[in-house]
Amino acid sequence: MKKLILDHKDNIRITHKDFEDSARINFHFPGKTAYFGSLIPQIKQSPDKSTRYVLWINKEKKLPYKLIGSNPPVKSSTACSDIKINDEKKQNFDATQKIPDDFAIKSEAEVVKKKAKTVKKQLRWEIAPYWKLKSCSGDSVALDDIKSKVILLNFTGMYCGPCHKAIPFLRNLENDYRNKNFELVSIETQEANIKEIKKFMKKNKINYKYFISNKKVKHKYNVQGVPTFFIIDKEREIKNIFIGYKKGSTDKKITSILNEMILQ
Numbered sequence: 001m002k003k004l005i006l007d008h009k010d011n012i013r014i015t016h017k018d019f020e021d022s023a024r025i026n027f028h029f030p031g032k033t034a035y036f037g038s039l040i041p042q043i044k045q046s047p048d049k050s051t052r053y054v055l056w057i058n059k060e061k062k063l064p065y066k067l068i069g070s071n072p073p074v075k076s077s078t079a080c081s082d083i084k085i086n087d088e089k090k091q092n093f094d095a096t097q098k099i100p101d102d103f104a105i106k107s108e109a110e111v112v113k114k115k116a117k118t119v120k121k122q123l124r125w126e127i128a129p130y131w132k133l134k135s136c137s138g139d140s141v142a143l144d145d146i147k148s149k150v151i152l153l154n155f156t157g158m159y160c161g162p163c164h165k166a167i168p169f170l171r172n173l174e175n176d177y178r179n180k181n182f183e184l185v186s187i188e189t190q191e192a193n194i195k196e197i198k199k200f201m202k203k204n205k206i207n208y209k210y211f212i213s214n215k216k217v218k219h220k221y222n223v224q225g226v227p228t229f230f231i232i233d234k235e236r237e238i239k240n241i242f243i244g245y246k247k248g249s250t251d252k253k254i255t256s257i258l259n260e261m262i263l264q
Contacts, residue, residue, distance in 0.1 A: 021060065027053040033071055075159060119222050119241055128153070128232045129220035133187065133211035136194050136201065141211065143236070148183035150261045152254065153230040155213065155223045157190035158200050163227045166245040167204050173255070174208040180262050184208040189218060189226055231257055 013028040029051040034043045049072060056066040069076040128151075132142040154170065156163040174184050185208070191197055192212055201210055221230065229242040231254070240257055242250060 018059075021058070022065075023057045023059055025055045025057065027055070119224065119228070119243065122222055123230075123238050124241055126238055128230065128236045128238050129217075131217045131220065133213065133217065135209070135211050136198050138194075141209070146183050146185070149181035149234045150258060151183045151185060151230075151232040151236075152258065153221075153232060154184070154186045155189055155218070155221065155226050155228040155230075156186050157226040158188060158197070159190050160226050162245040164204075165247055166227050166250070167206065169245075169247070169251045171205065171207055173258075177258065177262070182258065182262060186210045187213045187217065189213045189223065229254060231261070233261060 015026045017024045033046045034051040051071045054068040065080045067078045231240045
């Protein structure tokens with residue numbers, strides 16, 4: 001965050017307020033979206049949006065203990081507890097000596113790759129687990145109710161950045177394949193409030209089926225992160241799985257597989 005603020009200090013508004021045992025620092029990024037959830041913070045021009053972060057600091061320990069983010073429609077809150085101060089003198093301190101010998105430092109990409117490998121190993125070529133979920137209209141739909149030859153099952157989340165990036169692709173997919181014995185189904189994993197989901201669907205012009213998940217379904221499909229895409233054939237066998245979304249690359253991979261399966 002420090003580097004991002006210094007690089008963009010000309011257009012970031014910072015305010016500060018002291019309390020008895022803590023201090024609050026407000027960061028406002030007008031006309032921009034700022035993400036701190038990855039290894040490399042990102043900031044993008046978004047004239048119709050603005051991002052706010054609130055950092056709470058313990059005045060006694062001089063350490064942060066909470067970061068609240070509002071990056072519409074994404075909201076987040078990260079808290080630190082049991083913070084301890086290292087009393088070693090600065091000149092004698094070596095952070096690498098505090099890392100256990102058996103601790104493996106992995107990049108974000110490595111973690112995602114490992115998760116994808118685990119899920120694929122467990123579910124690829126298996127029959128898709130049964131589910132019955134509710135839509136925002138209140139009606140229940142089961143996997144068995146969908147008669148299309150090919151299904152793209154998308155586990156998604158309203159507060160997930162990559163999931164938002166995938167929406168235009170999914171909208172186009174629904175339009176292009178609507179009459180080709182294909183069904184696109186999204187399952188919401190992060191929000192259960194029907195009113196909020198309806199607002200989200202309207203704002204993002206979602207034109208495909210959208211259901212509300214539960215822990216049981218997420219466990220059956222071993223969903224460890226969103227978005228996760230399952231491509232299911234007419235025998236309801238899982239043919240392929242994609243975890244994460246990269247504009248252009250993921251689109252092409254999914255579209256290529258769908259074309260091959262639909263033409264069979």
